[in-house]
Amino acid sequence: MAVTVTYKGATLTTVTNETKVLETAGTWVEDDFTLTDVSGGGGYSIDEFADGTISGAISLTTTNIRARAFKECNSITSVTAPNVTVLREQIFSTCTGLTSISFGGATSVNSTQQFLACTALTSVDLPELAVPAGNMFQGCTSLEFIDFPKVERMNVSRLFYGCNKFKTIVLRHSAVVAINNDVFTNTPFAGYNGLTGTAYVPQSLISSYQTASNWSTLYSGGTCSFVAIEGSIYE
Amino acid sequence: MIKTETVTINGRQFIHTFSDDGMKIHGGFPEGDYDEVYDPIDSGRTYTETTQAIETTIEELKEKYTELVSKYNIAEARAQRLDRIKARIIELRDKATLQTTKAIYNAILDLFEE
Numbered sequence: 428m429a430v431t432v433t434y435k436g437a438t439l440t441t442v443t444n445e446t447k448v449l450e451t452a453g454t455w456v457e458d459d460f461t462l463t464d465v466s467g468g469g470g471y472s473i474d475e476f477a478d479g480t481i482s483g484a485i486s487l488t489t490t491n492i493r494a495r496a497f498k499e500c501n502s503i504t505s506v507t508a509p510n511v512t513v514l515r516e517q518i519f520s521t522c523t524g525l526t527s528i529s530f531g532g533a534t535s536v537n538s539t540q541q542f543l544a545c546t547a548l549t550s551v552d553l554p555e556l557a558v559p560a561g562n563m564f565q566g567c568t569s570l571e572f573i574d575f576p577k578v579e580r581m582n583v584s585r586l587f588y589g590c591n592k593f594k595t596i597v598l599r600h601s602a603v604v605a606i607n608n609d610v611f612t613n614t615p616f617a618g619y620n621g622l623t624g625t626a627y628v629p630q631s632l633i634s635s636y637q638t639a640s641n642w643s644t645l646y647s648g649g650t651c652s653f654v655a656i657e658g659s660i661y662e
Numbered sequence: 663m664i665k666t667e668t669v670t671i672n673g674r675q676f677i678h679t680f681s682d683d684g685m686k687i688h689g690g691f692p693e694g695d696y697d698e699v700y701d702p703i704d705s706g707r708t709y710t711e712t713t714q715a716i717e718t719t720i721e722e723l724k725e726k727y728t729e730l731v732s733k734y735n736i737a738e739a740r741a742q743r744l745d746r747i748k749a750r751i752i753e754l755r756d757k758a759t760l761q762t763t764k765a766i767y768n769a770i771l772d773l774f775e776e
Contacts (some may be wrong), residue, residue: 607692640699641696
């Protein structure tokens with residue numbers, strides 16, 4: 428998908444000396460915009476992108492994205508960044524047009540609110556992430572499903588707070604994944620709007636989840652059920 | 663300091679454990695650091711207070727501030743009502759005579775029932 432990038436009010440078709448950000452930060456290749464380095468430094472600020480001037484699907488080859496780099500870029504529809512290893516604070520927060528994220532190499536987070544209030548977000552691909560951040564998906568009101576293959580613990584604040592359609596999570600870790608008490612507040616897992624949530628977990632852990640700290644209140648309330656991954660569509 | 667209380671959620675009792683100093687607590691199942699924890703009442707889980715403060719976002723602080731303002735407004739309204747009651751008690755006391763004392767006393771009691 429073609430993307431449009433504007434800088435200081437003008438649509439960019441070539442990189443000139445006046446386009447300091449792009450000159451330093453990336454390259455403009457016909458219909459495809461690929462950022463090769465948005466890590467900051469070198470006298471420019473990637474925060475200059477955080478004004479809604481980038482639209483469409485973006486592909487990032489960079490290994491580092493500065494905090495708040497794409498905050499409130501409401502016209503971005505998807506992002507693929509396979510080489511980013513650390514997800515920093517609010518990198519795509521309040522991107523209300525963002526529907527899909529894919530960070531194949533992200534293993535950790537720094538600070539919080541990475542995708543806060545991305546209200547159109549429906550597809551999340553974080554295959555290597557071990558510990559998500561506080562408020563990471565808070566207010567993502569279109570999010571219904573997440574598969575966390577490598578997540579080991581979620582004892583962070585308000586991870587899915589207010590994700591009022593979020594009803595399915597797949598936790599493949601070989602031990603019970605710890606949760607903070609407010610991870611699922613105002614979601615179907617906590618009975619939001621009369622709905623319920625389902626956690627797909629290893630069969631051998633189901634009884635442990637039912638009595639685990641904080642999970643037990645959701646389970647006993649009848650709003651959170653545990654289903655074995657084995658034999659399910661998520662196996 | 664670690665605080666515990668028994669709470670009823672959806673008709674079942676749980677032990678709620680938290681730090682009254684706003685610190686994370688350590689323990690539970692699975693063992694780890696938590697902001698606060700709800701456990702089955704018979705779980706026997708124990709916790710220690712860590713030195714790590716619970717992180718709070720600006721939005722959460724705003725929510726807490728709004729909650730505090732609300733509590734303050736309620737407290738202020740109660741204080742104003744108590745002031746009115748006090749003034750009325752003084753007024754009634756000053757009017758009291760040997761014949762009206764019991765009636766005035768009952769009137770004062772009624773003020774607190776309003």
